[in-house]
Amino acid sequence: xxxxxxxxxxxxxxxxxxxxxxxxxxxxxxxxxxxxxxxxxxxxxxxxxxxxxxxxxxxxxxxxxxxxxxxxxxxxxxxxxxxxxxxxxxxxxxxxxxxxxxxxxxxxxxxxxxxxxxxxxxxxxxxxxxxxxxxxxxxxxxxxxxxxxxxxxxxxxxxxxxxxxxxxxxxxxxxxxxxxxxxxxxxxxxxxxxxxxxxxxxxxxxxxxxxxxxxxxxxxxxxxxxxxxxxxxxxxxxxxxxxxxxxxxxxxxxxxxxxxxxxxxxxxxxxxxxxxxxxxxxxxxxxxxxxxxxxxxxxxxxxxxxxxxxxxxxxxxxxxxxxxxxxxxxxxxxxxxxxxxxxxxxxxxxxxxxxxxxxxxxxxxxxxxxxxxxxxxxxxxxxxxxxxxxxxxxxxxxxxxxxxxxxxxxxxxxxxxxxxxxxxxxxxxxxxxxxxxxxxxxxxxxxxxxxxxxxxxxxxxxxxxxxxxxxxxxxxxxxxxxxxxxxxxxxxxxxxxxxxxxxxxxxxxxxxxxxxxxxxxxxxxxxxxxxxxxxxxxxxxxxx
Ligand code: HEM
Numbered sequence: 001x002x003x004x005x006x007x008x009x010x011x012x013x014x015x016x017x018x019x020x021x022x023x024x025x026x027x028x029x030x031x032x033x034x035x036x037x038x039x040x041x042x043x044x045x046x047x048x049x050x051x052x053x054x055x056x057x058x059x060x061x062x063x064x065x066x067x068x069x070x071x072x073x074x075x076x077x078x079x080x081x082x083x084x085x086x087x088x089x090x091x092x093x094x095x096x097x098x099x100x101x102x103x104x105x106x107x108x109x110x111x112x113x114x115x116x117x118x119x120x121x122x123x124x125x126x127x128x129x130x131x132x133x134x135x136x137x138x139x140x141x142x143x144x145x146x147x148x149x150x151x152x153x154x155x156x157x158x159x160x161x162x163x164x165x166x167x168x169x170x171x172x173x174x175x176x177x178x179x180x181x182x183x184x185x186x187x188x189x190x191x192x193x194x195x196x197x198x199x200x201x202x203x204x205x206x207x208x209x210x211x212x213x214x215x216x217x218x219x220x221x222x223x224x225x226x227x228x229x230x231x232x233x234x235x236x237x238x239x240x241x242x243x244x245x246x247x248x249x250x251x252x253x254x255x256x257x258x259x260x261x262x263x264x265x266x267x268x269x270x271x272x273x274x275x276x277x278x279x280x281x282x283x284x285x286x287x288x289x290x291x292x293x294x295x296x297x298x299x300x301x302x303x304x305x306x307x308x309x310x311x312x313x314x315x316x317x318x319x320x321x322x323x324x325x326x327x328x329x330x331x332x333x334x335x336x337x338x339x340x341x342x343x344x345x346x347x348x349x350x351x352x353x354x355x356x357x358x359x360x361x362x363x364x365x366x367x368x369x370x371x372x373x374x375x376x377x378x379x380x381x382x383x384x385x386x387x388x389x390x391x392x393x394x395x396x397x398x399x400x401x402x403x404x405x406x407x408x409x410x411x412x413x414x415x416x417x418x419x420x421x422x423x424x425x426x427x428x429x430x431x432x433x434x435x436x437x438x439x440x441x442x443x444x445x446x447x448x449x450x451x452x453x454x455x456x457x458x459x460x461x462x463x464x465x466x467x468x469x470x471x472x473x474x475x476x477x478x479x480x481x482x483x484x485x486x487x488x489x490x491x492x493x494x495x496x497x498x499x500x501x502x503x504x505x506x507x508x509x510x511x512x513x514x515x516x517x518x519x520x521x522x523x524x525x526x527x528x529x530x531x532x533x534x535x536x537x538x539x540x541x542x543x544x
Contacts, residue, residue, distance in 0.1 A: 022084060029087040033080030036430055039072045041065070041081040041090065048084070052231055057521040057530070059443055062413040065090070066444025078425065081439075085241035089438045094474040097440050099426060100417060101474070101482035102312060108417035109135065111484070112437050122264065123255045125338035127487065128346065132420065137329040142339065142487060143309035144299040145287035151491050153282040154197050155389040158498040161192040162387075164206040165499065166506045170539055171209075177538025179512040182359045183529070186352040186499075191219050191344075193351070193495055198343035199263070200270045200285040218266075221259040225345045226524060255345075263341045271333065285340055292331040311485030347488055347495075350411040353526045354496050356533050357409035358402065360519055361458050362500075363509040363535045368460060372401055376501045387505075392497050400460035402497055406478035408458055409519075411526035413443040415480045442477045451475035505540070512536040 026043045033040040047064055050056035056064070069079040069090050077093030091097050100108050110131040123129055127138050144150075165185050172180050188205035195203035195218055204216035215223070240247040240254055270285060280286055290296050299305055362369045375397045383391055392398070416439050423432045432438065447455045451471055452462055461467065479486035486492070503509075511517060514534040522530035 025084075026082055029080065029082040032087060036080075038078055038080045038089075038430065039074070039076055041068055041072055041079055043082045043084060044068070051523075052234065058523050059413050059521045059527055062441065062443045063447060066092070066441045066448075069441075069444075078430070084238060086437055089432055089436060091438060091440050092444075094445070094472045096425065097474045097477075097481070100438060100440065101480070101485075104423060105482050105484075107419055107421050107423040107432075108438060109420050109484070110418040112416045112418050120253055120255050120260070121257070122260045122334075122338040122341050125335050126342040127339055128342055131418075134329070138331075138335065138339070139483070139487065140309055141291050141329075141331050142288070144296040144302070144305045145284055145291065146308045146487050146490060147299070147302070147304045148490055149304075150282075150287060151494055152389045154491075155494070155498070157193055157196045157283070158495050159387060159502075161189050161196070161206075162499045162502040164192060165189040166502055168206055168209055169503075169507060169537060172211075173507075173537045173539070175539060177508075177536065179514060179534050180537050181532040181534045182356060182537075183352075183532045186355040186359075187223070187348070188219065189355070189499055190348045190351040190495075191222050194344050194347040195222075196283060197491075198284045198340045198347065199267050200274075200281055200283050201266060217262075221262045222344060222348050224256050224259040226349055230523065260341065263344065264337055267337045267340050268333070271336065284343055285336070288331065288336045288339065292333075292336065308487060308490070310483045311481060311487075312483075343488065346486075347492065349524075349526045351492055351495055353411040353524075353528055354402070354405055354409070354492075355499055356529060357519070357527070358405045358496065358500050359503070359509055359535060360515075360529075360533055361401075361405055361408070362504065363511045363515065364517060365458050366510070368401065368458065369504065369509060371460075372397055372500075373504050376505050380501070380505055385505075387498060387501055389494070392494060392501060395497070395501065397460065398497050398501060399493075400463040402493060402500070403463040403476070403478075404458060404460040407446045407452070407462065407476060409527050410442045410446055410478040412478070412480075413441070413527070415440045415442060415477065417484070440477065442480075445475055445477065448475070508538045508540055510536040510538070 022043065030040045030042065044065065047056060047061050051058070051061050065081070069081070069092050073079040073092055077091065077096045079090045079092060081088050081090045091100065111129070127135065127142060130138055165188065168185050168188065169180065172178075172184075188203075188209065192203045192205045195201050195205075201218070203218040203222075205219045208214060208216040208219070214220075236247075236252055237254075239250070240252055267285065271289065273279065274281075274286070274289065287296065362372070375395050379391045379394050380387055416437060419432050419434055419436045419438060422434050424430070425432065445451060449455050452475075474481060479489040479492075512534050515536075516529065516531060519533070520530045522528045
């Protein structure tokens with residue numbers, strides 16, 4: 001037998017081995033759910049092949065899983081499913097979600113565990129990936145930095161960056177307007193805001209804005225964190241999830257090492273400079289440095305800090321849950337740097353995603369844009385054309401508009417929890433065992449006609465106070481819920497509202513002949529259009 005034949009046999013045996021492995025796992029998990037009398041969705045090979053063949057984007061796959069889960073579940077609150085890495089409980093009932101997110105949170109403190117790889121130097125210290133008591137300690141330390149008072153002090157950062165973005169748009173479309181791919185401007189805005197507010201540095205994103213020219217170093221490095229799922233990435237993550245030791249041996253990383261090292265050195269330098277000079281700034285880095293010194297102690301028990309910490313407003317959280325957050329852990333310099341990078345990463349990707357689809361919705365729904373303009377103009381004209389923090393809070397239609405954008409285009413299609421102690425589903429005999437993974441759909445419920453009359457239609461009125469009051473509060477989950485929800489929610493909402501208010505005040509958005517309607521999604525980690533977002537944008541003369 002020649003060498004070529006041996007290689008071919010080895011490859012063939014490998015493929016057969018992999019197919020047999022996944023087939024066995026699919027069957028094994030099916031048995032597991034069958035014994036528990038839980039409907040089983042299987043591994044969804046049709047979805048996997050369509051996704052790998054480019055026929056189904058990640059968000060579309062999520063929407064399909066939800067649809068199939070409702071069909072297979074036939075009214076049951078929970079469905080079993082195997083995602084090629086583990087068996088998962090898929091929750092389709094909003095009351096059960098409330099239990100998992102909030103009421104019985106003590107059983108679901110962690111996200112999905114996957115051992116951080118040796119190469120991920122910062123990842124393992126980030127709030128996003130920490131677990132148990134260490135996560136609780138850090139969440140309690142970071143919560144005072146995300147209250148509205150702190151965000152108000154950062155407003156000048158949003159304002160400055162949004163004006164820079166308007167200047168860029170004017171340059172690109174000229175005085176008479178033209179077609180423009182908004183996917184160039186929004187990452188610049190998002191990185192400019194988050195560089196100043198999280199890392200205490202200027203991103204220079206708007207200074208490096210020659211068409212076709214290089215991006216600033218900061219923007220380039222942040223861009224390297226953005227994941228695009230293709231076959232290679234899919235296989236890499238499969239190995240990281242199933243065989244973390246092999247992944248470490250092969251030098252795989254969940255988060256790219258080059259930008260981790262870059263941001264580590266940039267932020268450490270800023271911290272050293274501040275310590276040497278005593279210079280202070282209104283940003284997260286300063287707040288974390290203050291927390292390290294114990295200077296935020298007085299605020300740790302304020303009502304708003306508790307709301308940020310537990311992700312709840314007016315929702316009952318067990319006292320045991322609240323109390324378990326207290327921690328004497330020191331905040332180290334490494335913790336500060338890791339979490340500044342995490343804010344950068346979490347804020348950069350999600351905010352630009354929301355802004356892209358907000359602009360798309362404005363262009364497509366001209367009546368919505370007119371209503372929004374009316375509100376923005378009345379508030380900003382009253383302040384001499386200036387946007388203020390209080391002005392943004394006054395804009396109730398803008399608030400509804402942003403929520404509707406987040407409903408139809410949530411950057412994260414699902415949330416995940418890991419069960420940390422056995423949990424009996426209320427009213428049933430079903431026990432979710434410790435170590436199991438629980439998935440809560442976001443995109444699916446946002447498009448469910450049981451919760452929204454006309455879910456495919458963009459209608460900010462869905463968020464009128466009376467409509468919200470009639471709806472289950474968990475039918476909207478763009479920021480997740482409960483103590484493990486998005487800690488940056490308040491910050492993110494002001495950030496995107498500021499940008500949209502400035503843009504609507506200064507420009508008219510219309511579809512161009514190159515606008516893809518309906519929008520088609522790509523396979524980035526957060527919701528993104530597949531081929532950019534070209535819109536027709538015209539400066540409004542009456543505000544020049
Ligand atoms: C519109 C923008 C944003 C959206 C839609 C968003 C959405 C989310 C979602 C869905 C989660 C998971 C929640 C859960 O599991 O229940 C999350 C977690 C998180 N987000 Fe955001 N996010 C946004 C912006 C930001 C910003 C600007 C920051 C920081 C400055 C941030 C920091 C975080 C952190 C640290 C976590 C993990 C919290 C924890 O594990 O305790 N996010 N976000």
